[in-house]
Amino acid sequence: MAATARAQALVAGLQDDATRLQALRGIKNCVIGNRRQKQQYIQLGAVQLLVAALQSNDAAQLVQAAAALGSFAASEQGLQVLLQHGGIPHLLRVLVGSSDDKVVEAAVRALKAVARSPAAPTRQILEGEGVLPRLVSLLGSQTSNVAESAAVVLACCCAGAAEQLAVAAAGAIPPLVALLSSPQRTKQEAALEALAALSRGNAETSQAVLQHRGVVGSLLRAIKQGGSPHARFVAAVCLANLSRNLPAGHQEHSQQDLQQAVLPVLVRLLGEAGVAEDVPGALGQLVANNAELQQAAADADAIAKLGAILNDPARPPRLVEGALRCLATLCLDHEPHRRQLMECKVLPQIAAALSDPQPSMRAAACMCMLSLSRSTKLLRGYLGDVELAAPLLALSREPDVEVAARAAGVLANMAVDFSAVKEQLLRHDGIARFAALADSMTPALRLQGVWGLSSVAYMSSQEVKAAIAAQLPWSTMAALLEDPEPGVREKAMLLVRNLVYNSQSDIQAVLRWSSDALLEAVRDALQRGEGHAALKQHAMYVVVHMASSTSAHKAAVMASGWPALLVQLLSDSDERMREGAVWAIINLTWSSDGDAEENAARVAALRALGVEERLRVLEHDECLAVKERAGTAINQLQALAAAAGGEAAMEAV
């Protein structure tokens, strides 16, 4: 084809001094804006020859070569080839070494194309000898868009704190601040971008920026309507960054003022047609951990606007992901916000995003679901309308522990008794999944697994409880009760409590499951649980339930080390423990049909342990419930003693 022949001729022309300039220009004009031409020239090996041309001393050739390479660098593949052929050091050398304005202009433009790519070797650029001072000095250039290009390169290179500090130390801040008042819009925008990148999450550079008087004023002007959406956005991000590091007693502005000024700008941008992909993320970051700002965002209709983004199938994935994360933040603690989101009717979209091919999208959807699953109202209703269990169960197997734990957390929330999703969960073998998670090596996953099981077990049928015991060997259960993580131990004890609760046969099943090791395991966990009030209570109620069960179960309690412990716990510092212990005593000394004799033995044993003296003390307890129950217990003991005394007297007659 003619085009191919022409391309071959141009590449050949690069290798001859007489034709090189012409060929450089020809190739440049072919590849600019043309992806296929770039591919063709890459295949013909042009990039390597262009890099070689950067070693020329001829200014005209340097200009053309740099411009052509800049065009290649604007495509992912082109940049890779440029990096492979070691083009960056040559480009940097031309930038730093040339005194020709046109050459420097072409070099900094090409470097901008390189720096903008996510694959840019930013460290190599910043560490190039003389590069940073050169870029900073170019910020003051009047030549076409050289200052903008230098600012964009600096912005792209501010990847982390070390880079930000290096750029600031090279003196970039004063010329960037000066560019904020440039009459040229493109210069202002580039400076805004660089200042935003410099101040991102960095107190030191933020304060260095804030030292320049009038910066905040310039930024506040820049977020007003009238500027381009991009300029308003970047200025808003910059202000948000700076507001986090405003020194106490800053002369004109408070953190709150600035954040309140930024918030409506970001929310308004959310609703604009070509909303930038980073806007929802910036809003989410601004309102994170700040209930007041979250409220203000919702009042400004942010949730409906974010919902509209989810509802539009044509939106770019990064925007949707940002919207999901922002919604997760806004709905984390506020029930009305969750309701507003439900009104947008986007639950199917969120559920679909749980199975997105992109891991980061799945993670974002999962965060959003976690916030929604904290609502008991939604669990009772809406959430049951969509298929959620299957994708969440799949997510709980993700290699990314954070995502897996979050998915398991959502599932655990959905496992509660009244949840409309619980049925779904059981149908998809959620119990087996929870049991597997409870056996995980990762504490966060163990916690969610055992938490999920405890929720499933609550008020559930004997079949469900049997399924749990079948999936979770007692040895694992016992290990969970001794887990190094206090949170895991507590949920494990809650699981046991929920398993034994409700009926004698429930208790019998657990005793069988544990081969009668239950009482001992629970007692050991309680005795190690000093300082963990919730765990101690769960343990106590395991025994309270058993003490109210059959004569055989009561006997089992009496035969364990529990009676002495119960008497001791009557004096526990936690009133709920005292109350539980009194209940256990009441239950143990309550005679059900036909066990009067056994009951008398239990009473005698408890008396021998000094139970009555302890109960007497509780009659003056500061907690009303404890006081009343103690009274009941004493009456019960005395009634039994009187009856026993009566019998003895009759026998004596």
Added chain:
Amino acid sequence: MGRGESNNKRRISAEEWQRKLREVPVRKEDMNRVVMNFLVTEGYVDVARTFERESGTAPGVDLDQITDRMEIRKAVQSGDVEQAIERVNDLDPEILEEQQELFFHLQQQRLIELIRGGQLAEALEFAQEYLAPRGEDHPELLEELERTVALLVFEDVRSSPLADLMDVAQRQKTASELNAAILASQSQEAEPKLPNLLKLLVWAQKQLDEKAVYPRIENLTSGDLVEPPPADD
């Protein structure tokens, strides 16, 4: 104006009007800047240079770039699209690297010029090599692309439904789009400020007509104040 109506309006005499006008200070430098803005945006480079020398008003842009911009526009207007593309790439390679729609319109114009020049073989090859792949990469351009390539089908394009593409107005349209893109890349507005100021003047007079009778400017080029007719009563 109906009888009786004018009675409710305030009458402002020529003398009073002049006095009021004198109270409004307009800085000479500001006027010079409006003039310079007009010259620069419209591309009167030589005049702008002279005006800069004589009035000391900074053009605010690189005047050489204006020359480039005007020549690029002229190149499109005269049908030399290839030259225009090369010069834009010299001026700022980022413009056509990023603005795919604009680039497409330039290539479309190039095809039109080839057809206009009767170079049908070249036109066909150009369409296959450059325009067709563009449609694959940018599906949003597909419809316009099909319409353009259809030019090759008609024997007499000028009497075809696609005649508008062959019109000189199409050249003008492409040239303006390119010109606006270059101006934007240089942070300049595509329109000078002066026409807007004049529009504001016309609007302000209309507003004032409802409330007052005063010496009006009827002719924007002469700027003469026209005395209102004497009061009826």
